[in-house]
Amino acid sequence: MLNKRYARRLEVMLAAAVCIFLILLGRMAYLQLYKGDYYGNQADGNRLRRTKITAPRGLFFDYKGQELVNNLPGYAVALQRQGQRDNEKVIGTLSEILNMPEDQIRKRIAANQNSYEPTRLKSNVSPEIVTKIEERRLELPGVLLELQPIRNYLYKELAVHALGYVGEASEYDITEGSYKGMPGGSIVGKFGIEKTFDKVIRGIDGSFDEEVDVAGNVVKQLGQRDPIPGKSLQLTIDKELQMVMEKAVDEQLAYLRSSGIAPNARAAAIVAIDPRSGAVRAMVSRPAFNPNLFVNGISEKDWQVINNDPNYPMGNKVISGEYPPGSTFKIITGTAALELGKVTPEELIFDSGQHWLIPMGNAGGEALGWINFQQALSMSDNVYFYEMGNRLGINNLVDFARKFGMGRKTGIELEGEASGLLPTPENKRKIFTGEDWTLGDTFNASIGQGIDLATPLQMAVMMSCIAGGGIYHQPYLVDKVLNNDGSVFEVRQHQEPYALGVSQKTLELIKQGLMGVAQPGGTASYFANLPKPMAAKTGTAENPHGRDHGLFVAYGPTDAPELVVAAVVEQGSFGSTSAGPIVYKVFEEWFREEGLIPSQAVK
């Protein structure tokens, strides 16, 4: 029998059990009797408190390294989980101080129920609120003031559509939108580069843990995790050029309205890119808005002003505005016709004011007589290009449009880009259910009217393909990601540039034609006043809802192109009188900067 043989072992087991119980009892005596007062205090009011330190978002620099966006010191208000009874009173007081409905506060707390960390109630609170909370500390147990840098857009509206803005993540953002799973009250990028690069520039929040008594006095420091600031971005934007461009746009829009040339000219989109790389040097969309308004939570009044504007200030028309490219499309039609040998530069075509197959003609009904390619492009003759479309056929035309990047997103680092629309028979069938393609459609397509649509950015890229010697560069806004000490973390990679496969001879002929536009006899002859030879193309897009949109694309100087500018003025009518002068002013300042024009006396 085991129990007889090992009876001693059973006795030892019992002795061991008694020892274990004595140890447990001793531990309890230690906790409850010896350290009892300490734990009693903790249970009464000493609480663990975690205060979050929001990581500062990365800074934005222009391409010369000048700061565009930085952070100012600020605070957020958070509430640490307390006993049920305390909370009710605190919520009432807080609701009054923060001017925030109690229900909203409760909702925030409920959403954070599964975490022991404090619930953030309001971000970027004003100094007055901070003072009020400090004054009433005793009534507000568990209320924390967390360090939270405030986003600061140094030049307000400047380049707002590219830079974007930040704001508090909405309920939708957190539950199913772009910021799923982030804690309530987080400040996140809502638009522009702030949004697309949010993960990179956000950084990692830190915190410090403390033990505090009922009155909020710190009893013990438990540890600190320093925040890791977000990475900074070096942009391709040229701050001075951006300023010049915004000023030029605003002055021109005001002039167009006040002079009566275009009383409804309120919206515009202008973009400047470097044809050598695709770097976007400036980007303007009008109307605009001040991003700083959103940082603190926009007021109802300000929001109404922005939201009720029929010209939609929140949209970036450079990438989301789709316009018929009008006569600027003749660059593509011309390239295709020359490259495929459908016409020689010497061949003369007779413009009687109307094409002989279909009675479609020039805008003003003029007739230019016998003209060659150069003259047709410089004077933007429609009949000549109808004939080019006729000889090419729609498929060849669309093929070339694709090479120039039409009909697809450029992939620039911004949300909300439109892809434009290619004038294909399939697209026509989709829009006008089942209607077949006609020769008239091909005519319209060859001069950029009809169903053809392009964004201002696509127009700039098209012009850049010519300026850059037949190379397509993807446009981009972010050049480098920088570490906190300013060293380079990452040089952004972009889509590999590709050659259009258009001969230098064709490009030279197009260039000569576009230079003709900017010389006496061309549709933008005033460009001849600039100190260097320029290439340009005007365009006017039919607009069924009002006056025509004015379009203009240009690059210069033609011997070594440095800058391409594309401009659209909504309801500005002729491109040469509405959009052209803006582009002219931009180049004027560009050359003045280079010392080619004597600087004006400062008024």
Add this chain to the structure above:
Amino acid sequence: MQQNRYFRNLDWWLVIAIFGLVGIGICLIASATHSFAVTTGKAWHVERQSLFLAIDLALVIFSLRFDYRLLKDIATPLYVFNIILLLAVMFLGHSQLGAQRWIQIGPLSIQPSEFSKAIMIVCLAAFLNKRLETLDSFTDYLPALAYAFVPFILVMKQPDLGTSLVFMAILLGMLLISGFKVRWLMYMSGALIALMPALWHILKEYQKNRIRVFLDPELDPFGAGYHVIQSKIAIGSGLLTGKGWFLGTQSQLNFLPENHTDFIFAVAGEEFGFIGIFIILLLYLIVIWRGLTIALNAEDDFGTLLAVGITFMFMFHVLVNIGMTAGIMPVTGVPLPFMSYGVSSLTTNMLLAGLLLNINMRRQQLQF
């Protein structure tokens, strides 16, 4: 009249201790789930625990009619059933805290690993009992070790570190009473310690964190260390006499999560104080004392093995659970026998206590 003789042999010490523990347990569950009961208007946990207590009592009384020795015959099917059960958890169970532990059967959410502990005791006792004559050298014990290893590894895989350690405690008790040399045990522990660094890599990240945080709870006061810190505050603040039933601030204000299951002892400490805890520990000591006494008086080796296994299991649970709430053992998710809320655990423990009574009733009456 056979029956009467058995009931005269009922171990009243054990019965009273267990009723005391279960009664205090239900009182504590009522307090710990008070805020839940107030918001839902229904004392769901208390009702459920009481209902199963009644069912379990009926089961125990019924089981006393049968001789525990009948279990020897069904040990092998039980062992197979156990393996299937554990595999079922792995594939069908739903998880909590990274571990798969629950199986849903109709309205019941059961924790098969609890029942698995009881089955382990019965099977291992039967297995050793059959081979007692041949147990001499260390190698004679290897089949028994292998036998225990299979369910052990399945539980480990779930991963349920707590239950697998309980298996080891059961095995340890039975080996000791079947004549396993203490020397061998020391060699094995030595080897285990040498293997520690390798075992560390097998643990899941959350288990590693529990051990790290066990060593220093303030590493993560809002995460893994939260339970232990809050539990210590609850117990410590109970002082000598406690804050009173339903009056524990830590427990009532939800500072202490899981307070009706694994951390129920902290509620006891806060509301009933050192005196309450002293009584509870005394009741557990009575259970252990009676368990070992029943082992000593058992009529046959099978009874001795069973009684030692059961006692070791109770002892281990009490040590690990209370040690955890007091911050001297890592958090492993082992419930407190007879007190923690949980029908699987309660049923298993009641049936095992019934088995102790059963062994006691059929003993030789030599000591009187």
